[in-house]
Amino acid sequence: MRITSLQHYHEQYQFSIQQPEQFWSRVAEEFVWNKKWDKVLEWNFEQPDVKWFINGKLNITENCLDRHLDARGDQVAYYWEPNDNDDEPRSYTYRQLYHEVCKVANVMKRKGITKGDRVCLYMPMVPELAIAVLACARIGAVHSVVFAGFSASSLAGRIQDSDCKMVLTTDGAYRGAKEIPIKKVVDEALELCPSVEHVIVLNRTGEAVHMQQGRDTWWHDEIRDVADECPAEQMDSEDLLFILYTSGSTGKPKGVVHTCGGYMVYASYTFQNVFQYREGEVYWCTADIGWITGHSYIVYGPLLCGATSVLFEGVPTFPDAGRFWQVVDKYHVNVFYTAPTAIRALEAAGVDFVKPYKLSSLRVLGSVGEPINVEAWQWYSDNIGKGQCPIVDTWWQTETGGIMISPLADITPTKPGFATLPLPGIQPILVDDKGNEIEGNGVEGNLCIKFPWPGMIRTTYGDHERCRTNYFATYKNLYFTGDGCKRDEDGYYRITGRVDDVINVSGHRIGTAEVESAINMHPDIVESAVVGFPHDIKGQGIYAYVISTKQNDDQELLRKEIIAEVNKFIGPIAKPDKIQIVSGLPKTRSGKIMRRILRKVAEGELSNLGDTSTLLDPAVVDEIVKGRL
Ligand code: WT7
Numbered sequence: 001m002r003i004t005s006l007q008h009y010h011e012q013y014q015f016s017i018q019q020p021e022q023f024w025s026r027v028a029e030e031f032v033w034n035k036k037w038d039k040v041l042e043w044n045f046e047q048p049d050v051k052w053f054i055n056g057k058l059n060i061t062e063n064c065l066d067r068h069l070d071a072r073g074d075q076v077a078y079y080w081e082p083n084d085n086d087d088e089p090r091s092y093t094y095r096q097l098y099h100e101v102c103k104v105a106n107v108m109k110r111k112g113i114t115k116g117d118r119v120c121l122y123m124p125m126v127p128e129l130a131i132a133v134l135a136c137a138r139i140g141a142v143h144s145v146v147f148a149g150f151s152a153s154s155l156a157g158r159i160q161d162s163d164c165k166m167v168l169t170t171d172g173a174y175r176g177a178k179e180i181p182i183k184k185v186v187d188e189a190l191e192l193c194p195s196v197e198h199v200i201v202l203n204r205t206g207e208a209v210h211m212q213q214g215r216d217t218w219w220h221d222e223i224r225d226v227a228d229e230c231p232a233e234q235m236d237s238e239d240l241l242f243i244l245y246t247s248g249s250t251g252k253p254k255g256v257v258h259t260c261g262g263y264m265v266y267a268s269y270t271f272q273n274v275f276q277y278r279e280g281e282v283y284w285c286t287a288d289i290g291w292i293t294g295h296s297y298i299v300y301g302p303l304l305c306g307a308t309s310v311l312f313e314g315v316p317t318f319p320d321a322g323r324f325w326q327v328v329d330k331y332h333v334n335v336f337y338t339a340p341t342a343i344r345a346l347e348a349a350g351v352d353f354v355k356p357y358k359l360s361s362l363r364v365l366g367s368v369g370e371p372i373n374v375e376a377w378q379w380y381s382d383n384i385g386k387g388q389c390p391i392v393d394t395w396w397q398t399e400t401g402g403i404m405i406s407p408l409a410d411i412t413p414t415k416p417g418f419a420t421l422p423l424p425g426i427q428p429i430l431v432d433d434k435g436n437e438i439e440g441n442g443v444e445g446n447l448c449i450k451f452p453w454p455g456m457i458r459t460t461y462g463d464h465e466r467c468r469t470n471y472f473a474t475y476k477n478l479y480f481t482g483d484g485c486k487r488d489e490d491g492y493y494r495i496t497g498r499v500d501d502v503i504n505v506s507g508h509r510i511g512t513a514e515v516e517s518a519i520n521m522h523p524d525i526v527e528s529a530v531v532g533f534p535h536d537i538k539g540q541g542i543y544a545y546v547i548s549t550k551q552n553d554d555q556e557l558l559r560k561e562i563i564a565e566v567n568k569f570i571g572p573i574a575k576p577d578k579i580q581i582v583s584g585l586p587k588t589r590s591g592k593i594m595r596r597i598l599r600k601v602a603e604g605e606l607s608n609l610g611d612t613s614t615l616l617d618p619a620v621v622d623e624i625v626k627g628r629l
Helices: 006-018 020-028 060-064 066-072 094-110 127-139 152-161 182-190 219-224 260-275 292-304 323-331 340-349 374-384 464-472 512-519 555-569 595-603 619-626
Strands: 039-044 049-054 076-081 090-093 118-122 142-145 166-170 173-175 178-180 198-202 216-218 240-246 254-259 282-285 308-312 335-338 364-368 391-394 428-431 443-449 479-487 493-498 502-505 508-511 525-535 539-548 578-582
Touching: 006 020, 020 039, 020 260, 049 260, 060 066, 060 127, 060 260, 060 292, 066 094, 076 094, 076 127, 076 323, 090 094, 094 127, 094 219, 118 127, 118 152, 118 182, 127 142, 127 166, 127 240, 127 292, 152 182, 152 555, 166 182, 182 198, 198 219, 216 219, 240 260, 240 292, 254 260, 254 464, 260 292, 260 364, 260 391, 282 292, 282 323, 292 308, 308 323, 323 335, 340 374, 340 539, 364 374, 374 391, 428 479, 443 493, 464 479, 493 502, 502 525, 502 539, 508 512, 512 525, 512 539, 512 555, 525 595, 539 555, 539 595, 555 578, 578 619, 595 619
Parallel strands: 076 308, 118 142, 118 166, 142 240, 166 198, 198 216, 282 308, 282 335, 335 364, 364 391, 539 578
Antiparallel strands: 039 049, 076 090, 173 178, 240 254, 428 443, 443 479, 479 493, 502 508, 525 539
16 A cells, blocks of 8 residues: 555554554555455553464565566566676576575475474575565464674574574675584584584685585585475465564663564565655665664565665675765666665765765665664765755664664655654554553654554564563653654654663663673673763763782783684674773662763763762762863
8 A cells, every 4th residue: 555645644643653553454465465464453561462363374486586476577577786896796586586495495395494494594695584574474484593793602503593594695795705614603503502403604705614414505506406386375364474583771681573474564564665666766775684674674675575686795885985976876776775884984985975976866865774874864865865866764673674764765855854654554552661641743752652563573482471571661652763763843753762771882782781791701891881872973871890810911812812803702793992990880879870971071071071970979979070081
């Protein structure tokens, strides 16, 4: 159901609020179902228990692939642009993609993978990653994609948490000027993962790797002699489609669970309406499939809508800061979707990198992952969109499955820094810290959602209670996002950032508790506290305060070792930008670290540290302020 004008949006929004079941069943009717649902929705946010399209039967890959074969079998589904622009690009038509997916699905079946088994994908941005995702969905295996920048320890934790039976990976990866030993990381992780029976290795870099007999086989050997047709497993709407791990304010990353029916409907509806994708256009989302943006807006959303996408292996600054614009020019990209951190980095590199390329194909620009500052918004609009392209600032989360608050391209009037209005079906509400609704406009509060939507999280894998306490227990009968938010005089929403102990570094969500436990693995560290601080390019940087047993030793060496611990336990994305060695942390008499003060110091807001009277030892604060980095 495509929205065609602002008035139409308002009508659809009203309809979706007044009659949500009728609204969503109309959207869902556009798909191929093997059996229609009996009931659209059952829900309560108490337990929580949310079910959409109850007893409906489907397979999402029939909607992504089979359904398109007659009309667009020869249309390109993916153009693949390799890391190195001298390397050979590839493309896959819908028909080719369909057969490749079937082949890998058959390989997995032959290895004994059946419906409900978990399969981990730890791969760089090669077409085979999208193929592997779809192959899992084809046979009803639950995919758990782990971003290929995570460490062996992180990978092992994720594989163990969901007892994956199989891992699909590559020998190595190219990332900018670097070559990354992917299989080596897998080998290290698997020493701790007895559940894994099979590993299939795609040859990407050709580097020498260890192949464990009886466990590891080569992708090209496996697909050589399999059939290129594979019947789609019939799935229930509420069968698991995938698990994707994400960081929260406490403990280990949690496995966000999405299910087949609702996720399909929501990913497709939001893709179509936010970007207003038109038949024949070329769409490019620069995210990695390892994050939810890649799941919903590289794999599922675009394929469900029969779109042609660019899949990019590389990074924005390799071989130079003109790479994005060169690729836009090369493929005549019409819709371009990236993160504020990339925009800021390319802005800093200067417009000379933009100038050589023809960007006139661009029609829509998107932003995702973190708040976009007004300056970056303007630069993006002026220099990339040449003042001609709407910017869709899309707010959503791993847990929401798809875009929640965003302009609709060329329909919703935009405003720099604002995600603007909720999509149909989405009922945002701002509450104060006690959970009271903050009504009216020109207000600010904690962002919650008060009614279910089809793409929402169903549970956290293996621990439903964690899902309840994390999202549904803070405020009664509301889904709590963890974000702070303003609603301005026009009713437009502006997300201000996390209000919990999560930091957003370059659009990646990092739990401070996780970084602390990695730092605390260092034998000389007694205690640590991690907070975010404003960073020009990354949005937020990571500031760590640490207490070491060896106060007077070589501080630079200690910092290096701490960074190595973080690399080992999480990965380079969680690297602390600043490490301040302190003799104590500001604590209340009950022993709680006063993070508010640490945050203020890290932010440089020294004049107003707030109430320090409840501190056990106020002198600690003076020392921290003096030693501020
Ligand atoms: C958190 C979710 C959703 C895909 C990528 C990140 C922040 C996301 C925006 C935006 C302001 C945003 C929020 C959110 N965020 N998009 N347009 N404006 N903030 O997914 O890793 O699950 O992180 O990213 O803080 O809660 P994620």
